[in-house]
Every structure is written in C-alpha cells, then in structure tokens.
Amino acid sequence: MISGKRVFTVGVYDLLHIGHVHLFRRASKLGDYLIVAVQESDVVARFKPDANLVYSTEERMYMVKAVRFVDEVVSYRDVNDIVREVDFDIFVVGPDQTHSGFKNAIQWCRDRGKEVVVLPRTEGISSSWLKEQIKNM
Template identity: 30%
Template sequence: MLKKVTALSDLKEILQDKTDEEIVFTNGCFDILHVGHIRYLQEAKAKGDFLVVGINSDKSVQQLKGKKRPIVPEMERAEMLAALEMIDYVVIFAEVTAKSIISELKPDIYVKGGDYKIDELPEAEVVAEYGGRIELVKEVKGASTTNIVAEISERY
C-alpha cells in the first residue's frame, strides 16, 4: 500500500502518462477515518478515472485544527488512505491549503465536501486559472473527526 503514497515530484511524472484519463484531486486532514470520509472518497472517485488524495502534514493539521491534532500521524493517515481501493495515490503536503499542490498537479476535477461553497474555497482561483472544474459532494451530517473525539471524551 505504501507504494500508493508518493512524493509530489513522482506523482507529477505518473500523471503525465494519464492524459486520456480524468484526474480527480481532493484533500483534507483525514485524521480519524470515518464513514463520512469513505462516502466522500467514493463520490470523488466516481467523478473521474483516477483519484489522488492530498493529506495535510501533521504541522499543517495543527495549524488548522489546533495543537492537540492530529491524533493519527501523517504517515499512518496516508497508509490507511492508500489501503482504500478507490484511491489511486496519496500525497502529503505541508501547506494549510492545497493551492500549491493543485497548481502543480492541475487535476481536471477538484472535489470538496458539500459543507464548502465553491466561491469560498481558497483553491477556487487556482483551479479556474488552468481551466479545471470544482465539484462538491454531499456531506454526511455529523460524521467528523471532531465529533468522534468529542464523543470519546464524553464517554470516557
């Protein structure tokens, strides 16, 4: 599974050979994997031929979610995602947003959850610049790492 976890430079080379396929890219923290993630990733994959998932590094997760996160280290999060059949490749990125990695990869389709609005996505401008499209997929209400952590904290 770890061969599906790749560096950005290697991924760019791999994607050069995929010119006849629609490349889908999505990103997130994916800290504690849950059913919301699975359904989201299945929908993302259904939008194209080849799904690449970018995950925030541990440092960028801390910047986004606070110093107590992530709970699961980046290489373990990457390994779990790589084990999912709908994902073709996983890449870890250090920035808080995916703007830089999207501008490097230029996927045909950028997917985010339905809890976002396209015009509020920091990545929207980058995707528009190279002519890609953004698709939102329905979120699973209540399914979040934050809710899981709160539930565990409350119960134990």
C-alpha cells in the same frame, strides 16, 4: 501516464470514518483516477491547534491509501501550492472548505479550466463528532 479524468481532493483525514469513505467513493465516480492529498501534521497543528491529531502524516496517508477507491496519496502543506503541483482535471471540495486558501485554490482551478465539484458532507459524522463520542465513552 494515467489516461482519463483525474480527480483530486484534499483533507486531514485523522480519524478515518464512513464520511471519508463516502467522499472517496463519490469523488472516484467523477473520473478514472482519484488522488487524495493528506495535510501534513505540523501544518494542521499550527492552523488547528485544537485538532489534537491522533495519527502522523504517514499513518494517515497509509490509511487513506488502503481505501479501495483511492488510487494515489500525496501529502501537502498548503492547498494553494498542491493544486499547482498535482496533475488533475477535477478538484473536489467539501462545503466547509471555504477559507481564503481554498477560495484562492478554487479560483486558480477555474482560471485554468479545471472543474470544481462541491460534494456534501455525510450527515451525522465528522472527526470532531467522533472524538467527542470517544471522549464521552
């Protein structure tokens, strides 16, 4: 059993970049143990058909786990399910994670006394931007 505050965040993390590392660093400072959930590839492909993932779920989990700020990595299909399955105290989301699934998950957290923290994105970097830069090289 992990003592202290458990922090939890979710995402795709396909092209791991400095913005992701900043997110993990900032999230880890909110508690004592950081859990990151990586969305499974088939779900990403279904809901974001233009995403064109580079890495498999397992590869993305491996890369995220290699970041020193991350203590544990799990995979997930739906944010509404994973918030009910993982033991955590603080749910960290980004300002762009606003679709109905996130709204429901955030409400579920608040109804159970879990803290919800919105961390801003790192300006000037995103996976979409990075893919565009690579394509134009």
